[in-house]
Amino acid sequence: MSAFVTAGAVAGLYGTLWAYFVRLIAPQDFGFTTAIDGLVTAVVGGSTVFIGPVLGSGFLTMVPEVQRAAGIDAGWIRPFLASLLLLVVILFLPGGLASLIPRRVTMAASGEAHADSGHAGLAQRVHPVPGEPVITLRGVDKDYGGVHAVREVDLAVTGSEIVGLIGPNGAGKTTLVNMISGLVPATSGTIEVLGVQPGQTSVHRVAAAGVSRTFQHSKLFPRLSALDNALVGAHLVSRPTFIRRLLWLPSARRDEQQSLQHAARCLDRVGLAEKSAVTASALSYGDQRRLEIARALAADPSLLILDEPAAGMNHVEAQALSTLIASLADDGLTVLLIEHNVGMVMQTCSRIVVLNFGEVIAAGTPEEIADDPAVVEAYLGSAEDEEAR
Incomplete structure (x- = not known):
């Protein structure tokens, strides 16, 4: 929204200055050809980098100048070249000419170099102590018409716990964490997470309270680097630089450098420091899942919700992820984990809650859950069933 409003303001200023300069406004000055020129300028130069439109407009401005210098008077050359270049860029260089500049690679290296140099001035959240309530659910229901996704769920999670949420497909696990994180409201019951009430509070306020999560399906930005993806999660702990960037204030660059260092530390925490400059789409599936965790950690959460983070991982990767989750709890984070492994x-978990058809059928330590007949029948299966399979 800020970018849209600022672009509108710049366009309005341009129109005012244009009228003052030429002393006459004619309809053809803002015709269809002018609109196409603006589109070509943005696409050819690259709209995601500041220097991109400058490169695009510089190219289009040079075309008629070269024509005049060569003594060629053919009005069709400029639109022909613009159209041809637009097609080539869309097919072979989606990021525009600016994507050829290795801008983020240098920043990534700088972030890695400072990955261990303290906390770069970014405020750290005070996490709940062991025993302090983090999640409190009382009689929570979620209905979709005649479908009861979650029924009368009571759940209490305290600081530094690792709570596993397991159950068959369709048991209501993801629906439950969607309510905890504020994405969907509960039909009835009360939910309190880190002092806020999800469902009655805006989602961004739930996140600001200290809730971060990953999703069952990867939701990364595939064209951005691993560092940039982690940087997205740091907006809650970073100072806004948008206005200061427009005014070219040095403090904006300093704050952005701090955010980069913070994001680099999060990548290092999940073992992706050496791949910070790699685009998300080029990472392996296991690395993409770890990158999602790094992005969630960049928000400095007190509660981390992981929705099937080990899906698609092999045994070695799952073991490394288990070690990482345990280390996060040692640092004071509370983890709510949905996993079929x-x-x-x-x-990994200190306590496990089992859902079946939206209801809690068991809760306790891993040893208690493994020996619970209801859990064995509904989800785990007996040794004889495993042998038969």
């Missing part, structure tokens, strides 16, 4: 859940 039962072995990983049993090894």
Whole structure:
């Protein structure tokens, strides 16, 4: 929204200055050809980098000058070249001419160099102590018409706990964490997370309270680097630089450098420091899942919700992820984990809650859950069933 409003203001200023300069406004000055020139300028130069439109407009401005210098008077050359260049860029260089500049690679290296140099001035959240309530659910229901996704769920999670949420597909696990994170409101019951009430509070306020999560399906920005993806999650702990960037204030660059260092530390925490300059689409599936965790950690959360983070990982990767989650709890984070890798859940979690058809059928330590007949029948299966399979 800020970018849209600022672009409108710049366009209005341009129109005013144009009228003052030429002393006459004619309809053809703002015709269809002018609109196309603006589109070509943005696409050819690259609209995601500040220097991009400058490169695009510089190219289009040079075309008629070269024509005049060569003594060629053919009005069709400029639109022909613009159209041809637009097609070539869309097919072979989607980021425009500016994407050829390795801008973020240098910043990534700078961020890595300072990955261990303290906290770069970014405020750290005070996490709930062990025993302090983090999540409190009382009689929570979620209905979709005649479908009861969650029924009468009571749940309490305290500081530094790693709580596993398991159950068959369709048991209501993702619906439950969607309510906890504020994405969907509960039909009835009360939810309190880190002092706020999701469903009755805006989602961004729930995040600001200290809730971060990953999703069942990867939601990364595929064209951005790993560092840029992690940087997205840091907006809650970073100072806004938009206005200061427009005014070319040095403090904006300093704050952005601090944010880059913070994002680099989060990448290092999940083992992706050496791949900070790699685009998200070029990472392996396991690395993409870890990158999502790094982005969630960049918001400095007190509660981290992980929705099937080990999906698609092999045994070695799942073991490394289990170690990472345990280390996060040691640092004071509270983790709510949805996972179908039962072995990983049993090894990682201090407590496990089992859902089936939207209801809690068991809750306790991993040992208690493994020996619970209701859980064995509904989800884990017996040894004889495993042998038969």
